[in-house]
Amino acid sequence: MAEVSLQNISKSFGESKAVRNLTLTIRDGEFVVLLGPTGAGKTTTLRLIAGLEKPDTGRVTIGGQDMAGAAPAGRDVAFVFQQYSLYPHLTVYENLAFPLRSPARRLSADEIDRRVREVARMVRIDHKLENRSTRLSGGEMQRVAIGRALVRKPSIYLMDEPLSSLDAKLRGELRLELKRIQSELGSTLLYVTHDQIEAMTMADRIGILNDGELIQLGTPREIYSNPVNLHVAARLGQPHINLIPEGLVPGGQPPSGTKTIGARTEHLEIHAGNGTANAEIDWIEHLGDQSHLHLRIAGHKLVTLANPYVPVKPGDKIKLTLKDPLYFGSDGQRLV
Amino acid sequence: MTNPSPGLAGGDRQRVALGRAIVRRPKCFLMDEPLGTLDAEFHEVMVHELRELHNRIHATTVYVTHDQHEAMAMADKIAVMNHGIIEQFGTPQEIYNRPASMYVADFIGSPPMNFLKFTSGLQKGMRSVSVEGVEIALPEVHQDMAVSELALGVRPEHIRFNDSSILRGSVYGAEYLGTNQIVAVETGKGLLKARVPADRTFRIGETVGLELNSEKLSLFDCTSGRAVKSSLYTEARHG
Numbered sequence: 114m115a116e117v118s119l120q121n122i123s124k125s126f127g128e129s130k131a132v133r134n135l136t137l138t139i140r141d142g143e144f145v146v147l148l149g150p151t152g153a154g155k156t157t158t159l160r161l162i163a164g165l166e167k168p169d170t171g172r173v174t175i176g177g178q179d180m181a182g183a184a185p186a187g188r189d190v191a192f193v194f195q196q197y198s199l200y201p202h203l204t205v206y207e208n209l210a211f212p213l214r215s216p217a218r219r220l221s222a223d224e225i226d227r228r229v230r231e232v233a234r235m236v237r238i239d240h241k242l243e244n245r246s247t248r249l250s251g252g253e254m255q256r257v258a259i260g261r262a263l264v265r266k267p268s269i270y271l272m273d274e275p276l277s278s279l280d281a282k283l284r285g286e287l288r289l290e291l292k293r294i295q296s297e298l299g300s301t302l303l304y305v306t307h308d309q310i311e312a313m314t315m316a317d318r319i320g321i322l323n324d325g326e327l328i329q330l331g332t333p334r335e336i337y338s339n340p341v342n343l344h345v346a347a348r349l350g351q352p353h354i355n356l357i358p359e360g361l362v363p364g365g366q367p368p369s370g371t372k373t374i375g376a377r378t379e380h381l382e383i384h385a386g387n388g389t390a391n392a393e394i395d396w397i398e399h400l401g402d403q404s405h406l407h408l409r410i411a412g413h414k415l416v417t418l419a420n421p422y423v424p425v426k427p428g429d430k431i432k433l434t435l436k437d438p439l440y441f442g443s444d445g446q447r448l449v
Numbered sequence: 450m451t452n453p454s455p456g457l458a459g460g461d462r463q464r465v466a467l468g469r470a471i472v473r474r475p476k477c478f479l480m481d482e483p484l485g486t487l488d489a490e491f492h493e494v495m496v497h498e499l500r501e502l503h504n505r506i507h508a509t510t511v512y513v514t515h516d517q518h519e520a521m522a523m524a525d526k527i528a529v530m531n532h533g534i535i536e537q538f539g540t541p542q543e544i545y546n547r548p549a550s551m552y553v554a555d556f557i558g559s560p561p562m563n564f565l566k567f568t569s570g571l572q573k574g575m576r577s578v579s580v581e582g583v584e585i586a587l588p589e590v591h592q593d594m595a596v597s598e599l600a601l602g603v604r605p606e607h608i609r610f611n612d613s614s615i616l617r618g619s620v621y622g623a624e625y626l627g628t629n630q631i632v633a634v635e636t637g638k639g640l641l642k643a644r645v646p647a648d649r650t651f652r653i654g655e656t657v658g659l660e661l662n663s664e665k666l667s668l669f670d671c672t673s674g675r676a677v678k679s680s681l682y683t684e685a686r687h688g
C-alpha cells in the first residue's frame with residue numbers, strides 16, 4: 114500500500130474538460146470517495162491514476178514516484194470497473210486466482226490457494242468457489258470482481274461505482290463489508306460514486322467533484338456540517354437540505370450579505386402554533402423509522418425529519434424557527 | 450443549476466408522460482414503476498411531486514414498485530406481494546410497526562428488521578422470552594405454541610446502547626448518515642443493526658451492551674414465517 118498523489122492534473126477530450134487542475138493526496142491506508150454526478154470526471158480521474166489516460170498537465174505519484182513514464186502494468190494498481198468483467202468460462206476460484214498466476218509474480222500454488230480462499234471468505238463467496246461465474250447472481254459476480262482486486266496487494270485500489278448495478282439491500286450489505294475489509298487490510302482505496310450514502314458511510318474523506326473540479330475535501334462529518342458552498346450543501350443529507358431566502362423563517366443570526374439560508378432538520382425547531390403560527394403542515398410522509406414533515410411557509414415548501422410519534426397532522430398550524438442554520442452569500446459561498 | 454443534468458432530463462420525460470395521463474382526467478391511474486430509472490437524488494424529488502399531485506387531484510391510484518421506500522413514502526395503503534400473494538395490506542405505519550410476516554418485516558425498512566432466532570414454547574399471557582439465557586421483555590403474547598423455532602423481530606431504531614445491558618456484542622462497523630448512523634454489532638445471535646444519533650463515534654471491535662425497546666418487539670414463528678399474536682398486534686386492530 115502507498116500514498117497516491119495527484120498534482121494539478123488537467124485532462125480534456127477535445128473541447129470537453131473532464132478534469133480541471135485537480136490536486137488530491139490519498140494517504141497510505143486511507144479510503145477516499147469522490148462524489149459527483151454523471152460527467153463530473155470520476156472515471157477519468159481513476160483512469161489517469163491507472164495510466165489508461167495521459168494527463169495534459171500535472172503529475173501522478175504513487176509511493177512518491179513520478180508515474181509519467183510508467184505504463185499501466187507498471188503502476189501496481191487494481192481497478193474494479195462499474196460493470197463486472199469476469200472470465201465467464203472460468204470458475205469463481207479461477208477468476209480469483211487469475212491475477213496471481215502471472216509468471217512475473219512467481220507465487221507458489223500453495224500461496225495462491227491460500228490467498229484465493231482468504232479473499233473468498235472476506236467477500237463471502239467461499240461457498241461458490243467451484244461455480245462457473247455465469248451461474249452467479251449479479252451481487253455474487255460483483256463480489257468476485259471486488260475479490261479479484263483484493264487478492265493482489267497493490268499500491269492502491271481504484272473502484273468505479275462497483276455497487277451501482279446492485280439492488281438496495283445488497284448494496285447496503287456490501288458497503289459495510291467493503292469498509293470493513295479495507296480497514297482490516299489497511300488498504301489505500303480511491304472509490305468514485307454518485308451515491309451520497311456510499312460516500313458518507315464508507316469514506317475516511319470525501320472529495321466533492323463537479324465539472325472536473327474538486328470543490329471540497331473533508332471527512333463526512335466536515336462535509337455534512339461545514340459545506341463550503343451551496344453546491345456541496347445540496348450533495349449530502351436526506352431529506353435534501355432546505356434552501357430558503359433570508360428573512361423567511363425567524364431565528365438565527367445571518368451575517369451581512371446573507372442571501373440564502375440552508376436549513377437541515379437539525380437547524381429547524383417546531384413549536385406549537387398558539388396564535389403565533391407562521392407555517393402549516395402540508396403532508397406527512399411516514400417512512401417507518403421516521404417521518405418527513407412537508408411544511409408550507411409563505412409559499413415556500415420545506416421538508417424536515419420528525420420522530421414518527423410526534424403528534425402532528427396535515428393542516429396543523431405551527432411555529433417554525435431557525436437554530437444555527439448555514440448562511441450563503443449571493444455567490445453561493447458559505448458565510449461564517 | 451443552469452446545466453440540465455441527465456437525471457433532470459429523465460425526470461422531465463416522466464413529467465411529460467404523467468401530464469399526458471392527467472389531462473385525460475381518468476377515474477384511476479395505474480402506474481408501473483414510473484421512477485425506476487432515475488438517479489437517487491432526483492428520485493426523491495419525483496416521489497414528492499407524485500404524492501403532492503395526488504394530494505391535489507385525489508384520483509384513485511394503483512402504483513406498483515419493487516422499491517419499498519417509494520411505497521412507504523407515497524402510499525395511503527400498501528399491499529406487500531410475494532409470489533403473487535398479498536402478504537399484508539395496510540397503511541405504511543401498520544406494515545412497518547406490525548409486520549404480519551418475516552417476509553414483510555424484511556422487505557420493508559432500510560436496513561430491514563433484525564431477527565434474533567431462538568427455540569421456545571409460548572403460553573398466552575407471557576411477557577418475556579429467554580434468548581440465549583437473556584430474558585427479554587416483549588408485548589404480551591396472545592397465543593399458545595409448542596416448542597418451536599421463533600424469531601424476535603426488532604427494528605434498528607428500537608435498539609439502544611446501554612453498557613449495563615447483558616445482551617452484548619462487538620461493533621462490526623458504523624455507517625454515518627448525517628442526522629443519525631447505523632451501527633452493526635456482532636452478537637452471539639448474528640449481526641444486529643441499530644440506528645442511533647450520529648453524535649457518538651464507535652470503534653470497530655468495541656464491546657457494547659444492547660437494550661431493546663420492549664414495547665415495539667415482534668415475534669415470529671420461523672416455520673410459517675407468520676407473526677405471533679401479541680398485544681402489539683391486537684391493540685392496533687381495535688384502536
Ligand SMILES: Nc1ncnc2c1ncn2[C@@H]1O[C@H](COP(=O)(O)OP(=O)(O)O)[C@@H](O)[C@H]1O
Pocket residue numbers: 126129130131149150151152153154155156157158
Ligand atoms: N474517451 C472520451 N472521449 C471523449 N470525452 C470523454 C471521454 N471520456 C470522458 N469524456 C468526457 O469527460 C467528462 C467526464 O467523464 P467521466 O470521467 O466519464 O465522468 P463520470 O465518471 O464522473 O461520469 C464527460 O463530459 C465525458 O463526456
Ligand SMILES: [Mg+2]
Pocket residue numbers: 155156157273
Ligand atoms: Mg463514470
